[in-house]
Amino acid sequence: MPGLMSRLSLIFKAKFSKALDRAENPNETLDYSYEEQLRQLQNVKRGIADVTTAKKRLELQYTSMQQQVDKLDGQARQALQANREDLAREALTRKAAVQAQLEGIMQQGQQLEAQQQKLIEGERTLQAKVEAFRTQKEVIKAQYSAAEAQVRIGEAATGIGEQMADVGLAIQRAKDKTDQMQARANAIDELTTSGALEDYTASGDDIDRQLAQISQGGQVDSELEKMKAELGSGGAPKQIEGEAEEAK
Amino acid sequence: MIVRLLGEGQFRVDDALLARLNELDDEVGKAVDAGDERALWTALQALADAVRESGEKLGDSDLVPSDAVIPPEDLSLEEARDLLQHDGFIPDPVAS
Numbered sequence: 001m002p003g004l005m006s007r008l009s010l011i012f013k014a015k016f017s018k019a020l021d022r023a024e025n026p027n028e029t030l031d032y033s034y035e036e037q038l039r040q041l042q043n044v045k046r047g048i049a050d051v052t053t054a055k056k057r058l059e060l061q062y063t064s065m066q067q068q069v070d071k072l073d074g075q076a077r078q079a080l081q082a083n084r085e086d087l088a089r090e091a092l093t094r095k096a097a098v099q100a101q102l103e104g105i106m107q108q109g110q111q112l113e114a115q116q117q118k119l120i121e122g123e124r125t126l127q128a129k130v131e132a133f134r135t136q137k138e139v140i141k142a143q144y145s146a147a148e149a150q151v152r153i154g155e156a157a158t159g160i161g162e163q164m165a166d167v168g169l170a171i172q173r174a175k176d177k178t179d180q181m182q183a184r185a186n187a188i189d190e191l192t193t194s195g196a197l198e199d200y201t202a203s204g205d206d207i208d209r210q211l212a213q214i215s216q217g218g219q220v221d222s223e224l225e226k227m228k229a230e231l232g233s234g235g236a237p238k239q240i241e242g243e244a245e246e247a248k
Numbered sequence: 249m250i251v252r253l254l255g256e257g258q259f260r261v262d263d264a265l266l267a268r269l270n271e272l273d274d275e276v277g278k279a280v281d282a283g284d285e286r287a288l289w290t291a292l293q294a295l296a297d298a299v300r301e302s303g304e305k306l307g308d309s310d311l312v313p314s315d316a317v318i319p320p321e322d323l324s325l326e327e328a329r330d331l332l333q334h335d336g337f338i339p340d341p342v343a344s
């Protein structure tokens with residue numbers, strides 16, 4: 001057995017032994033610990049529900065950003081039909097920026113999904129461990145002397161406390177990630193609606209930004225060409241509604 | 249010894265693996281010092297894989313404390329710096 005313990009283990013142990021030291025009688029310790037476990041299990045369930053809600057909200061935001069992409073695409077098409085290549089380019093540039101953000105959010109969303117699955121699994125394990133503790137405490141009461149019981153209880157409670165801290169940490173991380181993604185989605189929403197979508201590569205230095213512009217510029221050019229080809233192959237260029245009405 | 253992979257559960261691994269785990273743990277430390285998040289993820293994954301491959305997963309009814317705790321494989325640099333302030337994740341072998 002190693003002499004030194006890792007830092008995280010120490011944190012778990014300190015927390016739980018402190019709580020357990022308060023009770024002197026093993027029976028009291030058992031009851032206290034079991035109550036504490038049930039209370040924390042409730043917290044875990046609540047935490048998982050929170051993360052699930054946050055994830056749903058994020059999915060709604062994702063859908064609205066997807067709609068923005070479609071809208072910008074339509075606008076580019078309209079601009080091109082009206083021979084306003086400059087406007088089409090602007091719309092496609094914005095679209096590329098929103099898409100880049102969408103991709104990032106989608107990736108993180110997948111990670112969150114995986115975390116959520118782990119949380120649910122963690123909750124199941126915790127539930128099983130609390131039940132195992134309930135069984136063990138009867139055995140401990142029946143089989144051991146007071147001093148021995150105290151040691152056994154300490155071990156069992158630390159083991160289960162660790163499981164709680166683990167699931168708790170997982171919930172905290174999932175919440176943090178959701179918050180980050182929401183902040184990002186909100187920021188991009190705001191930038192797009194205000195039309196001030198220039199600093200879309202918020203982090204990263206100037207070179208990063210220029211590289212992003214070049215690659216997005218390339219994407220814009222190729223999309224422009226594609227649209228032109230599509231519109232061109234549809235026979236005579238159609239007039240957009242506004243112009244058609246003016247022509248009448 | 250008992251090792252917990254955070255978010256995954258506890259594993260019983262042979263004490264003989266400790267030296268190997270400590271090597272991998274050093275890689276984690278180096279990656280954090282270098283500020284290289286990719287390297288951090290690679291190192292954490294190697295650490296977790298070593299435990300999964302040679303360890304035996306503990307059942308749900310086992311209520312034992314862990315000797316070492318290994319954080320999730322997608323730990324951010326910031327989180328890692330916070331956790332690594334003092335020690336690595338794997339306890340060092342007992343000094344003789």
